[in-house]
Amino acid sequence: MKIKLPREISFLLKPILFSILLFIIDRIFKLISLNSGFPVINRGVAFGLFPGLSLVLTVIGFLLLSIIPSLRAKRGNHAEIASDALAMTPCGISLIIFGGFSNLLDRILYNGVVDYIRLGYIFPDFNLADGLIIAGSLMMGWQVLHSRRSGVGAASKPQLPF
Numbered sequence: 001m002k003i004k005l006p007r008e009i010s011f012l013l014k015p016i017l018f019s020i021l022l023f024i025i026d027r028i029f030k031l032i033s034l035n036s037g038f039p040v041i042n043r044g045v046a047f048g049l050f051p052g053l054s055l056v057l058t059v060i061g062f063l064l065l066s067i068i069p070s071l072r073a074k075r076g077n078h079a080e081i082a083s084d085a086l087a088m089t090p091c092g093i094s095l096i097i098f099g100g101f102s103n104l105l106d107r108i109l110y111n112g113v114v115d116y117i118r119l120g121y122i123f124p125d126f127n128l129a130d131g132l133i134i135a136g137s138l139m140m141g142w143q144v145l146h147s148r149r150s151g152v153g154a155a156s157k158p159q160l161p162f
Contacts, residue, residue, distance in 0.1 A: 012090045019094040019132070026102045026128035033116035040125045043112035058107040065100050092139035099132030 033039050044051035106113045115125035 015091040015094045019098040022095075022128060022132055023098040023102055026099075026132070027105075029116050029128060030102075030106065030114040033114055034110075040115045040118075041106075041110055041112035042115050042125065046124070046130075054107060054111050058104065061100060061104040061107060065097060065104060092136040092143070095132040095136030095139070099129040099136065102129035103127075103133075 042051075043054050045053075045057060050057075103113045113127065113129075115127050115130075117126050117128075
């Protein structure tokens, strides 16, 4: 017997499961990096800027991750997405949430973010969670540009890249 999920749930399921898988992979790589004896812990923000603000950055990260999922507006009987940027829900948003949560977890556990990808001395160290945040942000930016060009509003059905 095959279980058929409601359309709203099945629409959310693939991107969320994919984001969870990437979150788990990121956590595994971070544990490997920590156990290697040479972990790189970034106590600042992107590119290691503002290293003395670890507690402030943790609080800001927690607040942002608390706010993002609730950015919906009620209009009549239907919940509509509050802005064009959120029309890429759930794909872009789930990447941002799980990437942000992984880095927030690092800040709580290690007082900084564990970076394990090095591309040389001219590019700063980073991790998969950073890539998830960037990819999710690019997806949302693309959706905003696409919806403005086509004249489609935020209430239109979002298109997933997979």
